[in-house]
Amino acid sequence: MTNESPVLAAPKPRKSGFFESRSPTAMLLRQLGRRPLTLIAAGLLAAVVVIALFSPWLTPYDPMKMDILNRLKPPTTAHWLGTDEFGRDVLARIMLGARLSLLVSFLVVIFATVMGTLLGLLGGYVRALDGVLMRFTDALMAFPDILLAIAFLAALGPSLFNVVLALGVVYTPRVARVVRAATLVIRELPFVEAATALGVSTPRIIRVHVLPNLMSPIIVQATFIFAFAILTEAALSFLGVGVPPTTPTWGNMIAGAQQYIRQADWLILFPGFAIVLTVLALQMVGDGLRDALDPRLQKVT
Amino acid sequence: MLTYILRRLVGMFIVMLIVAAVVFIIARVIPGDPAAVMLGSAATPEDVAALRARMGLDQPFLTQFTLYLKQIVTFDLGDSIFLNRPVTQALAERAELTTFLTLMSVGIAVAIGVPIGIVSAVKRGRLVDQGTVALAMLAASVPSFWIGLTLIRYLAVDVPWFPVAGYGPPGASLAERLHHLVLPAIALGIPNSALILRFTRTSMLDVMNEDYVRTARAKGLPPLTVILKHALRNALIPILTIIGLTIAVMIAGAIVTETVFGLPGVGNLVVSAVLRRDYPVIQGALLVVSGLYVLINLAVDLLYAVVDPRVRY
16 A cells, blocks of 8 residues: 555665765666666657657658558558558658657646645645645546546637646646645645745745755656556547647647558557657656655555 | 445445536536527527527526436436437447446456456466466557457458447347347457456455465365465455446447447447437436436445455445
């Protein structure tokens, strides 16, 4: 159980004076160095990001250019992942789709972590607001994520901004809960008490003492939200309520390929592989980070 | 026990009140007039005004909300704009399919997750364990709609073992209807088995280190007895919690799965309601699903006492 909710993870200094640097970053990197799988996953993620950023220079094909003579061609040496119903190169479209899928999820992560951290700090510090805020997050979490997102999008209409807003609201409570729980622990720690005794103002205590100690749980949570957001965004695009289908995303590529399921399974398989690989890599990085950042968990497995 | 249930019911009531408020507000933040949006561009101002009055949109905000709460309490979720029927009726008609689908998916997820989770915990650190942990992570990374489509292609089109879509012709036998749900249930069950597997493993690992498990082993009980009777029974609470959560997640997951397989269930109703902007249906579905979620959570908490007699409220 404890495994699933990372709370408070100030990296403790290790005894092995092997390396000189004891900065949190150096220690984190050392921890990660012992986890080859996490590093491989991080490398894979970096590759996906590079592909998303530089896709126009990485493929000779224009992802939007139609070529009716070459429609629905299975993978060949010319078109590695085949062509779609308009003869467009599937690989080029997957590379372009990575952009939107990653962009949406990234913005969702930013929205949810910023809002969640603010609400969590508020709940953890202003006791009068805590009860109200937590009941509110309870209520938001009582909606399954995809259903709540669909309801928002039904009200707001499908657009990139609205997808980000809807998913951001959906995932904010998850961050808020983790941040609140960690804040409640941190604010009772001796160094915060000392700062309070010295007359340091609350905003400064939060900025200098509390926030840095919240970083690890927030980062871990953000990684998982990134993974969930990619999956949910794909599902929304698939249902046709996500980002309008003029731009390819992995989800709407699969949705569009549905009617060619008998002739052209590569249209469905490859965008799916892209989703699976990216989400898997994110989850592995999240797991690795959680273990590396939380020394208390290291004996568990 | 009774005070505990009462306290939980009060908490549940508050959460549901906020849920109702959220549902209510979502429908009011729509840019533009909901009545005009529903009627489309061809509507006359008189039509819009009439619909506004029918929906109570000309009342003050708080009056509207009280009115809405009153309706909910009497199980009146309004009328669907497009189906011309009460929302409760539309939901009830489609409830059978979604219930069967959810139950079958949970069955599949539990049948995969719990035994493999136990084996993984028992063989902790070995190749089997590392393999299953990796597989669980993989399963959690796969979109269910994609599993659904691949299953259709290979097990319904290429090898026609299962129907491609639908819920059978009207009046189809129960066996036939369930046959139509096998592939959807697998598509929904596999991604959700991952969470159950991981919780089972973690929970079993916690328990396996306890003294009573060592004692049971030391007195020479067969390993299987130790694992099932001593360890599993004590590891069951977190596992039950996560199964409860999974049920709720699956009801929502059914939205996507039913679309993939063209199944006329609650999820399908929601998606078509979104595409037609049929707000009463969306609101009703949101309310019912989140209500179910809260109820399932309560039921799971009460089950604790049944599973573990040490739990006293």
